[in-house]
Amino acid sequence: MDIGCGNKPYREMFDRIAKEYIGCDVVQSSQNKVDIICEATKIPLPGSSFDTVFSTQVIEHVGDHRALLKEAYRLLKPGGHIIISGPMYWHLHEEPNDYFRFTKYGFKLILEESGFTVLEILPNGGKWATLGQMVIHTFPAFLVNRKIFRTFNNRIFSYLDKNYYHDFNTMNYVVVGKKEITL
Numbered sequence: 001m002d003i004g005c006g007n008k009p010y011r012e013m014f015d016r017i018a019k020e021y022i023g024c025d026v027v028q029s030s031q032n033k034v035d036i037i038c039e040a041t042k043i044p045l046p047g048s049s050f051d052t053v054f055s056t057q058v059i060e061h062v063g064d065h066r067a068l069l070k071e072a073y074r075l076l077k078p079g080g081h082i083i084i085s086g087p088m089y090w091h092l093h094e095e096p097n098d099y100f101r102f103t104k105y106g107f108k109l110i111l112e113e114s115g116f117t118v119l120e121i122l123p124n125g126g127k128w129a130t131l132g133q134m135v136i137h138t139f140p141a142f143l144v145n146r147k148i149f150r151t152f153n154n155r156i157f158s159y160l161d162k163n164y165y166h167d168f169n170t171m172n173y174v175v176v177g178k179k180e181i182t183l
Helices: 011-017 065-075 104-113 127-138 147-163
Strands: 023-025 050-056 076-087 117-124 172-178
Touching: 050 065, 065 076, 065 104, 076 104, 104 117, 104 172, 127 147
Parallel strands: 050 076
Antiparallel strands: 076 172, 117 172
16 A cells, blocks of 8 residues: 555565555545545554555654554554654645654654654665755755756765765655564
């Protein structure tokens, strides 16, 4: 189950490893890929239906993110996994439906409160990659859209992130959680 699937950019990956790949979103996507149109907090499917729930860069757009996690927990079979990502840094986007940013501690808290065991929390990029992204978001479009600007920016900040990495200021987190089997 892909919550907030949009145009299903991960379809090819899931087709190789999953028996079935179902996506839901609040509106139909531009390529007509959404299987179920619904809110992320009210998915009209039976509980314990999925081995994996996947949701990437959606949680910050859901007003009640705890309800999204409770819904994911409901949909998962015992022993199933959630893979979820969300930003710690990102500029305002999809306004006015851009509500939250999450630290690794915030993700751990809300997943555990929803019943999950957190298995892993992975940062996406370190402080230099984040600064490089901030530069792109800050400079005017006429500069950012020039290939030489982007190439220079990406090379400099990729080099710095590779050689002086620290993840206290990352762009996103990917979190893997598990719905434990209860007897």
